[in-house]
Amino acid sequence: MVERSVPRVAIVGAGFGGLWTAKALAGKPVEVTLIDKNNYHTFFPLLYQVAAAEVDPGDIVHPVRKILREIKNVRFALAEIQAVDFETRVLDAGDLKIPYDYLVLATGSTVSYFGVPGAEQYTFPLRTMEQAINLRNHILCRFETASFEQDPEVRRRMLTFVIVGGGPTGVEFAGALEELIRGPLVKDFPNLDFSEVSVVLIEGLDRLLTYLPENLSEFTLKRLQKMGVDVRLQTMVNEVFPDGVRLQNGEVISTDTVVWSAGAKGAAVDGWGLPTNRVGQIEVTETLQVNGLPGVYVVGDLASCKIDGEALPMLAPVATQQAETAAENILRQVRGEAPEQFRYTDLGAMTVIGRNAAVANLFGRWTFTGFVAWVMWLGVHLFRLIGFRNRLMVLTNWAWDYLFFERVVRLILP
Amino acid sequence: MVERSVPRVAIVGAGFGGLWTAKALAGKPVEVTLIDKNNYHTFFPLLYQVAAAEVDPGDIVHPVRKILREIKNVRFALAEIQAVDFETRVLDAGDLKIPYDYLVLATGSTVSYFGVPGAEQYTFPLRTMEQAINLRNHILCRFETASFEQDPEVRRRMLTFVIVGGGPTGVEFAGALEELIRGPLVKDFPNLDFSEVSVVLIEGLDRLLTYLPENLSEFTLKRLQKMGVDVRLQTMVNEVFPDGVRLQNGEVISTDTVVWSAGAKGAAVDGWGLPTNRVGQIEVTETLQVNGLPGVYVVGDLASCKIDGEALPMLAPVATQQAETAAENILRQVRGEAPEQFRYTDLGAMTVIGRNAAVANLFGRWTFTGFVAWVMWLGVHLFRLIGFRNRLMVLTNWAWDYLFFERVVRLILP
Numbered sequence: 001m002v003e004r005s006v007p008r009v010a011i012v013g014a015g016f017g018g019l020w021t022a023k024a025l026a027g028k029p030v031e032v033t034l035i036d037k038n039n040y041h042t043f044f045p046l047l048y049q050v051a052a053a054e055v056d057p058g059d060i061v062h063p064v065r066k067i068l069r070e071i072k073n074v075r076f077a078l079a080e081i082q083a084v085d086f087e088t089r090v091l092d093a094g095d096l097k098i099p100y101d102y103l104v105l106a107t108g109s110t111v112s113y114f115g116v117p118g119a120e121q122y123t124f125p126l127r128t129m130e131q132a133i134n135l136r137n138h139i140l141c142r143f144e145t146a147s148f149e150q151d152p153e154v155r156r157r158m159l160t161f162v163i164v165g166g167g168p169t170g171v172e173f174a175g176a177l178e179e180l181i182r183g184p185l186v187k188d189f190p191n192l193d194f195s196e197v198s199v200v201l202i203e204g205l206d207r208l209l210t211y212l213p214e215n216l217s218e219f220t221l222k223r224l225q226k227m228g229v230d231v232r233l234q235t236m237v238n239e240v241f242p243d244g245v246r247l248q249n250g251e252v253i254s255t256d257t258v259v260w261s262a263g264a265k266g267a268a269v270d271g272w273g274l275p276t277n278r279v280g281q282i283e284v285t286e287t288l289q290v291n292g293l294p295g296v297y298v299v300g301d302l303a304s305c306k307i308d309g310e311a312l313p314m315l316a317p318v319a320t321q322q323a324e325t326a327a328e329n330i331l332r333q334v335r336g337e338a339p340e341q342f343r344y345t346d347l348g349a350m351t352v353i354g355r356n357a358a359v360a361n362l363f364g365r366w367t368f369t370g371f372v373a374w375v376m377w378l379g380v381h382l383f384r385l386i387g388f389r390n391r392l393m394v395l396t397n398w399a400w401d402y403l404f405f406e407r408v409v410r411l412i413l414p
Numbered sequence: 415m416v417e418r419s420v421p422r423v424a425i426v427g428a429g430f431g432g433l434w435t436a437k438a439l440a441g442k443p444v445e446v447t448l449i450d451k452n453n454y455h456t457f458f459p460l461l462y463q464v465a466a467a468e469v470d471p472g473d474i475v476h477p478v479r480k481i482l483r484e485i486k487n488v489r490f491a492l493a494e495i496q497a498v499d500f501e502t503r504v505l506d507a508g509d510l511k512i513p514y515d516y517l518v519l520a521t522g523s524t525v526s527y528f529g530v531p532g533a534e535q536y537t538f539p540l541r542t543m544e545q546a547i548n549l550r551n552h553i554l555c556r557f558e559t560a561s562f563e564q565d566p567e568v569r570r571r572m573l574t575f576v577i578v579g580g581g582p583t584g585v586e587f588a589g590a591l592e593e594l595i596r597g598p599l600v601k602d603f604p605n606l607d608f609s610e611v612s613v614v615l616i617e618g619l620d621r622l623l624t625y626l627p628e629n630l631s632e633f634t635l636k637r638l639q640k641m642g643v644d645v646r647l648q649t650m651v652n653e654v655f656p657d658g659v660r661l662q663n664g665e666v667i668s669t670d671t672v673v674w675s676a677g678a679k680g681a682a683v684d685g686w687g688l689p690t691n692r693v694g695q696i697e698v699t700e701t702l703q704v705n706g707l708p709g710v711y712v713v714g715d716l717a718s719c720k721i722d723g724e725a726l727p728m729l730a731p732v733a734t735q736q737a738e739t740a741a742e743n744i745l746r747q748v749r750g751e752a753p754e755q756f757r758y759t760d761l762g763a764m765t766v767i768g769r770n771a772a773v774a775n776l777f778g779r780w781t782f783t784g785f786v787a788w789v790m791w792l793g794v795h796l797f798r799l800i801g802f803r804n805r806l807m808v809l810t811n812w813a814w815d816y817l818f819f820e821r822v823v824r825l826i827l828p
Contacts, residue, residue, distance in 0.1 A: 038826065039554065039558060039826045040826070056470050056471075056472040056473075057470075057472075058470040058471075058472070059470075063602070065602040065603070066598075066602065069601055069602065075605070077561075077562060078555070078558035078559075078826075096562050140453065141492070144453060144492040145492075147491075148491060148510050184480075187483055188477070188479035188480065188483065189479070191489070412452065412453045412454070412492075
């Protein structure tokens with residue numbers, strides 16, 4: 001049997017997990033193929049800003065080939081992996097077959113509806129660029145239609161926006177939407193009565209942003225209420241209709257727009273035939289390998305990874321840290337060494353509520369609120385945005401917005 | 415019979431013709447409703463740059479409501495006019511009915527295929543934002559697919575781009591595409607053999623840009639050829655297939671991509687029931703009114719307007735000048751005066767060929783080529799772009815592109 005001199009690594013997914021794995025393998029003695037169904041990397045933490053017409057889609061995505069350009073041992077394939085043959089080690093993307101020696105699965109997560117009737121058919125998820133653009137178009141169209149609607153009850157339904165889920169996406173979107181409405185849209189629609197407009201944020205637990213300390217949840221609640229958001233805690237959605245939602249207490253809210261940010265599950269593909277947990281994640285060993293498949297790694301939202309018995313959250317820093325470990329472990333295996341255990345460093349978390357206000361928790365130790373946290377959030381996110389040009393563009397948009405209270409990109413684009 | 419004190423003006427279309435009419439009626443004693451099926455104005459002269467991945471879609475469109483914000487007597491309606499009742503003077507947009515006293519039709523033009531078989535099914539037009547984004551995605555996908563294609567003949571077909579029509583759109587797009595390919599794409603696809611890539615520009619007449627003096631056509635031809643474009647003059651397309659085009663001389667060019675920039679016709683709607691000429695335009699009097707309907711005006715590409723027996727070209731300056739006259743004539747009618755004749759001032763024309771090169775003809779008298787013409791073109795187009803923020807963004811993109819030979823936005827977006 002002849003061994004290939006240069007081992008082949010295939011990485012499925014160009015999100016934080018996949019892309020950071022590829023970067024960590026740059027210049028190493030492996031041949032890497034990075035596969036994604038889009039030709040760009042989406043900066044997921046700012047996706048809600050596209051939906052709130054705050055930044056252009058092009059501002060928060062970056063072409064994968066541009067990122068990889070200087071890296072000689074990584075090539076890119078625009079493809080969707082339908083199946084994996086773990087025996088012969090070949091990825092199946094229709095016409096294209098990609099053989100590998102080591103495989104990293106990093107397809108991230110997708111929306112989960114928890115079996116709530118009507119949720120899948122009648123709500124707007126906010127997890128991909130396409131969904132963000134779709135939601136933005138829908139919201140702007142509600143205002144256009146309402147501006148010519150005579151029936152006040154119909155108008156109120158068109159102008160009620162319900163967001164289900166008080167996690168980071170729900171909170172950030174509620175704040176951004178409220179600012180879009182009370183700022184530029186008030187000026188754009190002089191004939192509308194804006195007392196008919198309402199933003200409702202629904203959360204099942206007794207506080208928002210449960211991954212943060214309680215004082216930050218309290219600050220967030222107060223701030224959103226001050227901005228005009230109708231926050232309902234300990235409230236469950238029982239059913240979604242085309243024209244409203246029914247809550248567990250029997251109350252029905254009439255609305256054309258329900259944004260679903262309540263849940264996520266691992267985006268494992270059925271065709272892979274790997275066992276998943278109840279939230280669609282693939283179980284990994286503490287070295288991030290799949291049990292029984294020592295050449296297969298899983299990183300990011302897709303991995304069910306427990307540290308001291310506690311499941312890690314679906315967050316970008318988890319994915320990028322796992323990517324480093326997976327890359328390192330592959331190189332160890334190539335050298336004939338044993339893979340090492342994944343260790344997670346909690347850097348903290350931050351969430352923006354609106355203009356000049358955010359909450360931040362650093363290293364699980366220090367908490368910040370308000371303007372200071374907002375400036376920290378701005379700095380960290382601009383720093384993390386890939387590509388200098390993107391940073392420049394987003395900063396220009398934000399500065400404009402900040403100076404003129406103006407959403408610059410509220411276009412209903414195809 | 416009671417006369418309304420404030421006459422109502424309805425304008426259909428928010429392109430150069432419609433928007434400039436609305437602006438000319440700002441603050442005048444009329445109530446204006448501007449209607450468009452998009453909530454934004456598209457800066458048509460730069461649409462080809464979206465298709466060549468040179469600017470973001472958001473850079474060349476501007477929300478209509480933002481433009482109209484300071485204008486109290488103009489309201490906007492997002493709607494599509496299906497029919498007009500010229501008797502009762504009501505526009506029919508489905509649920510929405512818009513009564514008017516004066517009507518301005520300004521729906522512009524649409525693509526014309528001259529009955530060439532297969533052209534409608536298998537070519538890419540370049541006349542709307544949706545079409546521009548669609549074409550950009552298609553071109554970038556050809557490179558992605560070709561990078562994994564083993565058959566050289568199939569690869570060559572994927573990498574051949576045929577543009578039909580040597581008018582401004584065809585010439586500008588050919589130049590921009592050649593630069594996209596020879597610049598960023600060469601770097602993005604290190605494994606592709608770029609001698610397999612070709613851009614073919616087909617023109618039926620014996621020179622490009624026939625509305626310009628001959629020396630400018632000659633300069634344009636030389637420049638495009640130097641850039642690598644395969645220009646075929648006096649060449650007609652007989653048929654288009656899914657995988658190629660057949661020319662009149664019998665030659666077949668294998669290609670997945672045929673861009674159709676050969677013809678335009680007025681975008682008159684059948685439901686209006688107005689007679690049109692052979693290129694779909696509505697005949698107007700020399701005061702821009704429709705014969706027999708003194709309250710109805712037509713401006714821009716949709717109007718068949720002859721000056722000294724010669725038809726005016728479909729160009730933005732014609733539309734904006736006609737808009738001024740139509741607005742003025744409506745105000746004259748309101749005051750009980752007779753409408754005045756439209757007079758056209760030919761300001762000249764300019765077309766950009768590529769990086770640092772353009773051709774310009776001012777007032778039909780002075781011609782410029784090369785870098786000087788390019789700087790003039792840049793200045794005029796930035797000046798004409800609506801909205802300071804858009805100018806800033808486009809300039810930043812261009813400067814980046816110019817400094818780094820980099821197309822910044824080559825994303826295959828939904």
